[in-house]
Amino acid sequence: MKKNLFLMGMAAMTLASCTNEVLKVADMHTIGFDAFVGNTTRAVTEVKTLNNFYVFGKYCTDNTSFDGQIFNNELNTSTYYWHTGNYYRFGAYADGEAGQIIDASYDATSQKLTFPNYTPSDDKDLVAAVSSADAVSGIPSTPVSLSFSHMLSQVGFTFNTELKNYTLAIRDIKIKKAIKTATGIYEDGNIKWDGNAEADVAYTYDDIANLAGETSSKASQFKLVIPQQLPTDETSKVTVSFTASISGGGMSQEATKSFELELASPGEGGWKPGFRYNYTATINGDNITNMEIIEFKPEIDNWEDGNTTEIAPQKIISSYVRPNFYETDRVYTESMNACNDLIFMTASPYANGDIYFETPDNTATFTESGVTATDEFNGKKGVMHFDGTGEMNAGHGLLNSATKGVNQFTFATWIYLDEWTSGATLFSKAASSGNNRTSLTLGETEGNLIFRINDQTATLSNSNIVPGKWIHIAMTYGNKGTLRLYVNGDDASATSGTISVNELPFMQTETKLGKGLKGYIDEAYFNFLPLGGGDIRTIMNAEGKLSYKSWNICKTQAYWTFDKENPGKDNHTWVTILNDLRTKLNPGIKLRIGIASGGWQVMCDSPAARQKFANNVKNVLETYNLDGVDLDFEWPANNEGAFNTYNQTVIAVRSAIGYDYTFSVSLHPVSYKMSLEAAKVVDFISIQAYGPSPNRFPISQFKADAQAVLAWGFPKDKIVMGVPFYGVTKDGTKSTEAYWNFVQNNLVTSTSQNEVTYKGKLFIYDGADAIREKTRYTMEQGMAGMMSWDLATDVTLSHEYSLLKAMLKEIPAQPQ
Template identity: 30%
Template sequence: MPLLWKTSILLAISHDSNILPAHLQPLPSRGGHIRWNWIGDEHLNKTTDIIYMNASVAADGTLTGVSDFRATKFNGVTWLKTHAGREGVFAFKGPKAFMSIPGIVLPQDLKTFTFEASYAPQGAQNAELIRSGDFRIAWKGDTLSIQNGANTYQGSIPAVPAGQWVQLGCVVKEGIPSLFVNGKAVALLPGQSQPLTSIGNATLIGSGYTGMMDELRVWKEARPATRLGRDISPTWADRLLYFHLPADTKRSMGEDKASWASQIAWIRSRLRNPADHMVRLGIAGGAWKDMLRDPKARQKFAGEIASIVNRYKLDGVDLDFEWIEGPYKGDPPARQWDNYADLAQRIRKAQPDMCFTISLHVVCYRMPKKGIDAVDYFTFQNYGPSSARYPFDDFTRSLAAFRKQGFPDSKIMLSVPFQGTGDAKADSVRLYSDIVAQHPNLPPTADTAEFTYPDGTKRKMTFNGPATIRKKCEYAKAQKLRGIMYWDMGGDVRTDARKGQTDYRHPKALLPVINEILKGRR
C-alpha cells in the first residue's frame, strides 16, 4: 500500500512518492488561516490531500456550514477601483439599483448577529441597505429603520457629507437591535412596522441606494462596538465571520469571501499541478451524537455528503467526530460505535468512489469491523491539550492499541503536532510558530520550552521539535503504516508569527522534515 500522509489546518494529506497529507485547519472560524493569509504556497503544494475543515452536522442529518452565498444579479451596480481613500468599492446608481443573492445571509433565528458595512452616500437616500428574510434596514433622509421580524426600530443619524465614508453597524442581541454610526451608539425608538413583500429565499443589498459601499459583513455574534469597522484580524475575537462581501477586485465582485466554496477555490488556484492533489471537505462538530442515534438522520447525512461532493467536484470527505466515551441519552458507547459504523457504511454506499476517511483519537477508537471496512483509512490524533499524547513512547503504544482493535496497518495513519500544549486544557494550546517566535534559537532536539501567554502567565510548553517529528515519521514508515497526519498547516513556522505566511524554507520548519522521511526529498 502507498504511504499516505496528512497534515492539518486544511487537512492535507500526502501519500506514495508524490503525496503528503496535511490538515489546513481554519480554526473554529470559517477559513481563518486562509482569510488571515497564513498559508504559504509551498505548504499547499507540498501536500497532496488537502482537507478543508469547515462543515458540521445538525441532529436531523443536515450538513451545515456549507452555505455558498454569491451575488448573481447586479442592477445599476458597478465596481470602482478607488473612492475617497478606499480601494475596490461597489457603486450603486439608485433608484433601481440592487444586488441580489440567493439565500438568507443572516443566521436563521435572527436572535444574535451583527450587520455592518461602510457607505459613501451621494445625496438624500430612500433605500433598503439590506433585506434578508424577515430582517431589513432602510435609510430614508436622516432616519434608519431596522425591522427584525414583527418589530421595528428607528434612529436619527447625523448628516453625511456627499461622497464621504460612514460606517454603519447594527448589533442584534436576543432579537433587540442596537445601532452604531462610526462606532458611536445611536438611540433607537420603536417604529411602525411595515408589511414586507416576500422576496423568498433571497437577500437584496442596496435596493434604491445611491452611492458607494464597501466591506459588508455579517457576524454570528453580537459584535462589540469597539470591533465594528476594524480590519479582520487573526484572533479568536474574529472567528465568527458569517458572510463577507468586500469589493476587492472586479473579478470577485459579489463573492462571499467567508464562504467555504470561495476558500476551496482559493486553494485550488494556488496549486501548480491541481491533478496531483486531492481537495476534500472536513466535517466536525455539531449535533453529531444526536444524528448518530437516528437511522433516518444518518441516511440523510450520507445523501447530503454525496450531493456536495458531486456538486463541487470534491475528492471526498473526512469525518472528525470524536469522544464516544460514556453513555449518551441512554445509548451505551457500544451502541454509539455501532451507529457510527452504520453511518460509515451508508456514506460509502452513497458515494462509493470518493476518498472517505475518519479521524479518531488515541482514547476513542472502538470502531467495529463493518465501519473499518467501509473507510479508506483512519487518522489518529496523537496530540491534544494533554502533554501525555506528545512523547514518542505514547506514539508507539497507541499503534499497538489500534492494531489490537482490528485496524489493519494499511488503514492506520498516525499523526504529529504542529502545536504545543501548556497542559491547562484547550486554551493552553499554542502553534509551533508561536513557540519558535519566543525561542528563535530553539535546538531541533527540544520538545519543551517555557512559554509566556498574552496575560503574562508562564507555563512549560510541550511540543514536538524537528528531531521528534523525524523519529515518529521514521517509525511509521518502518511499520508500513498508511502514513502520517500533521495538525496543522497554519501551525508551522511563519515569516512573521502574527501575520506572516508559513515558510517552507525556514530552518526550523516541520513539514520539510516529514517530506524528507516519507518522500525522500524535502
C-alpha cells in the first residue's frame, strides 16, 4: 500500500570509531550514513533518532557478485572507507534503539535482510532498510541514504460503555492462535513473515480498570505483533479473550462474564507492517446480565508521529524527470537519489478524459486469422506473416498528441512481399467518422507507394520495391509537408502529387498495419521526428537491439521486433523507460506520474470527462505501481470562477484514487487561486516561482510570491516552493536555456553569479547562492519543501556549481 506520508527525517551522523579495515585505505573518506525512519509511535518504546543501528555492507567491482565484506552486523559507528572502483550495497536494522539481532543475515545480491525466529517485544521497535552506492568513478559526495521501514504491526483494543453509576473492569486480555514467533524478511523494500500460529495464547495485555463514570471509553495498550493474515476457517481463527466485570451502583455483588471472540481481518492482507489496528467494542450491563454477543469493529491507522521536538517531518525535495532527457543520460542517478519525490513527466489529458502518453505503450494485437508469428524467414528471425486477410492493431497512441495530429514523423519497416497487392496497407489511421485519415499503401504498380492525408495523395516511387526479397522502407513527413523515401538506407525519393497539409488530422483512433498485405513484416517503427539517412540506417541495422541514447532515436514512438514469444510487444514505451528508471532509485523515494496540460480545460469543463480522467488516473497508479500523481495544468485565469472546474477535477481525482497515494498540483504566482476545499484534498501544492518572465527571478519577488499564496489561505505545511534550474532572456522575450548549458560552456565562474551571455543573448538565472537563499527563506517560513524544474537542466550533484546540491545545504536533516 502506498503510504500517504513522507518519511521522518533524522539528522546526519559522523562516524568516528575504528575497526580492522577490510579495504585498502586509499582516499581516506569514511563511509557515512543518513538515516530516515517511517512514522513512529508513542504506544510502544519507539525508535526516535536512530543514533545507532546495525549494518551489513558488501562490495564488488562487477556490480553482481558482492563478495567483499565490510560492515558485518556491526554498529554504524564502525569505521570503513570508500574505495574507488567498487559498487556497494548495505543492509541495516535496529531492534529498538541500537538493539542487535545476533543471527540476522544479509544477502547483497537480492538486497535481502533476514531475521530468523523473531519474537516481538514492546520495548523493541524493529526497523530495517537497504541501500546502494557507486564509487566506481569517484567517492560519493553524500552519506549513504537509509530509509527505514517498520517491520511489525500494532494491535490494541478500545472498550466503550454508557454506564454512568457503575464501574467496569476488563481483565485477562489475550490474543490467541496468532503467530508470535516468525522469520522476517526485508527484501528491497518488501516485508514478509513466515511462522506458525500459537496453539493458545500469543499476546497478553494489561488490565483496564475503572471504566465508567466520567470515563466512557478506554484503550488497552498497543502491542507490537508479527504481521500476518487472519485465517477464516473455524479451527484457525485468531481470537481475543477477556473477562468483563461490573460493580457498584447498588449491586449486591460483581457481575462477571468471560468472552472469546473472533478478530476480524481489517482488510485484504490482514495485519500489515507499519500499520496500527484498533479493535473497538461497547459493553453495557445487558452484555453481561443477558449474555449478549460482543462484536469488534477493527479500525486501521498509520503509526503516529513521534515526538516532534525530536523528529521533524522530512522536507519534500521534489523534481521532475523528462523521459527523453533520462534516456540520453542527462538525468544523473545521484541527483535522483538526492530527492525524495520524483515526478515522471510523461502524460497529458485528452479532452474526453483519456490519458495520452508522450511515448505510448503501443502493445499490438492481431486478428485471429490471417496473421502468423514466424520464428524465421529468409534470414530474418521473429517476423510476422500476413496472408491478405488479417491486420495488426497498434492502438490509439500514434501520430497525434493530446490535442492535435503530428506535423512530422518517420515510419520504417522491413518488408518481404509474396506478391504485389494494390491498396495493401503498410500503415493507416482513420477517424471513426468523416474523411480524416492518413495512410501509406502499395500503389497500382510495383515500386509505387501512396501516402495520403485526407483527400490528398503523393506517390513515392523506387524500382527496388518489388516482391521476392527483403527491403527496408522508411518514409519521413515534415517541414510543411515535405516527404522523403529511403530504401535500404538510401535516400530514394521520387514523388508526384502534392501534400499541402502541414499536419495530420487529429484522430484518437487505432493505427493499423498490414491490412490486405501478402508478405512479411519485421522491425516496424515510428518516430516523432523526420529522421535523416544516418538515423534511418541505424534503425535498419538494429536487428532488434536499438539504443535510445541519441536525441533523435529517443523520440521513437513504437518499435516492434515481433519475437514469437510476444509478437505484439512494443520495445520502447513510457513503461519501459519508467521500469529502467526504477532500477536506479534507492528504496523510499516516491516515484509519481506527472500529467500536464494537453486538453485539460475541455476535460475539466465536462463532468463526464473529468470523472473519466479521475478513473483513468487511478487505473494508471494501480497498474504501474506508482506512488501518486502530480497535475500541472497551465493555466486557469487567476480568479475563483476560472478555477471552478479545475477545483472539481482535483476533488474528483482524490475521490477516485483515495488517500493511499501522494497527490500534488503545480500552480504559479500568476495562477494559484485554487479553492481551499480543493487544497484540503491534495498532499501539497508546488508553486512555480520562476519564469518564463525574468521578473520572477529576484529573491524579493520569490518572497512576495510565497506570501501571496499563504495570504490566499493555503496552509504553509502544504506549500512546496519551486526554483528554476534554467535561465531566461533578460529582455523579456522569454527564451529559455538549461543551466547545464551555461556550465558546460564554462560561462559560470562563481556560485554568486546570476547572469551569462549565451549564443549572443543575455540570460538571467538562479546561481547556487540564489538557490540557497530561496531555500533558506522557504525553510524559515516553515513550508513543506522545495521543487525544481528540472533535474536534466542541472549539472551532476558532485559538481561545485550544482544547484540541487546548493538547495540540499539549506534543508534540515538531508544529505550534505
